[in-house]
Amino acid sequence: MNDATLLHAIIDNAIDGIITIDRRGLIESINPSACKLFGFSPHEVIGRNISMLMPEPDHSRHDQYLQRYQATGERHIIGIGREVRGLKKDGSQFPFRLAVSEVILTDRTIYAGFINDLTRxxxxxxxxxxxxxxxxxxxxxxxxxxxxxxxxxxxxxxxxxxxxxxxxxxxxxxxxxxxxxxxxxxxxxxxxxxxxxxxxxxxxxxxxxxxxxxxxxxxxxxxxxxxxxxxxxxxxxxxAGRVEPTFTRFDLVKLAEEITEEMQLITKQNQNIIYEHTGLSSIVVLDQNLLKNCIINLIANAIKYSGENTFIEFNSEVTESQYIITISDNGIGIPEADQKHLFQPFFRAHNTGNIPGTGLGLNIVRRYAGLMNGYVQFESIINKGTKFTISFSSNDEKNVHSNY
The missing domain is CATH 1.20.58 (Methane Monooxygenase Hydroxylase; Chain G, domain 1)
Known part of the structure; x- marks a missing residue:
């Protein structure tokens, strides 16, 4: 197969439409894909002006475009890389992306238009x-x-x-x-x-x-x-008294890392949750679901009441006698006058403004911790931040689930 035969085979089997015109705008060749797009057979268009395939106003202006291009070299005039519309044989129109290349042969110059149908x-x-x-x-x-x-x-x-x-x-x-x-x-x-x-x-x-x-x-x-x-x-x-803790052994660090990854997705811009663990062991005996709820609630509050570009410290510690979880932020803090009411249901501090909330989260955290024989403490300074600590005894494992 010679080069000319190969070139014709490539053009005839191209997915995009390909049309060539001479310097006067007369169609010299059209491949099968272009024929299918416009609804014409080759003998119906070859030798005719390319404007027959254009709706107004391009139909009337095409010769002017071509003349200006040839006179000035303004390549954008003939629509390189432009989205244009084509006129089919049945009078309907369709959108396509047109790319035009100038091809300089030994004896003349032609223009090749590549047509990518955008209908779909x-x-x-x-x-x-x-x-x-x-x-x-x-x-x-x-x-x-x-x-x-x-x-x-x-x-x-x-x-x-x-x-x-x-x-x-x-x-x-x-x-x-x-x-x-x-x-x-x-x-x-x-x-x-x-x-x-x-x-x-x-x-x-x-x-x-x-x-x-x-x-x-x-x-x-x-x-x-x-x-x-x-x-x-x-x-x-x-x-209703329907919450009964189920004590099991689990890896606190693994749970904490999962929570950190999950909560990092909902942080504000440039907020970062920094998790660290202290202790030779990471195995604890608690209700994993209740503990997860407590931690998520406290981290969500830290995110909500802290600004952008801040750090939230999340720490866990396992000793021979205690499991300790701390979550610290440098957010808006809790007014001193409100601190004594903080764990009451439906109570919200007076500086929360338009920040959404039910006033139930901390009440739920304290009650869940209590069900696991733990207690919650906090320290807070207005406009400086807040630190919550949940502590549990690690000595009493009599409630461990029988499967462990």
């Missing part, structure tokens, strides 16, 4: 835009619904606070509160989560800043609402 990409882009518009409406609708729910929850919280002196009434209100929150939140949560999944599905075809914005908005809303639900459900289980 544009259709996918239009679908994504439509989905983005629909999801925008859905987000607005869900946001309005969530605002109403949050308002209802705030009113319920105030009602609970006024009833704290009557323990029996408080428990009844909490039960109703949890039932309402579960019912009102689960449906919008499911819808929002589905919306996020749909956005990710379609955004895989096209990078869209608008879709990414809504994905983050929805996921943040889901995360915040899920945290609120978990706090209320944990409180309800504690009040």
């Amino acid at each position: 990409e544009k259709e996918a882009e239009d679908r994504i835009k439509n989905h983005a518009a629909q999801l925008e409406e859905l987000v607005e609708e869900r946001t309005a619904s969530l605002r109403k729910t949050v308002q209802a929850l705030q009113e319920a919280k105030e009602e609970v606070s006024l009833s704290l002196e009557k323990e029996k009434e408080l428990n009844q209100l909490k039960s109703r509160f949890v039932s309402m929150a579960s019912h009102e939140f689960r449906t919008p949560l499911s819808s929002v989560q589905l919306s996020a999944s749909l956005i990710e599905k379609y955004s895989a075809q096209e990078d869209s800043a608008n879709i990414s914005k809504h994905v983050n908005k929805i996921k943040n809303a889901v995360g915040n609402l899920t945290t609120i639900l978990n706090d209320f459900l944990s409180l309800e289980r504690l009040e």
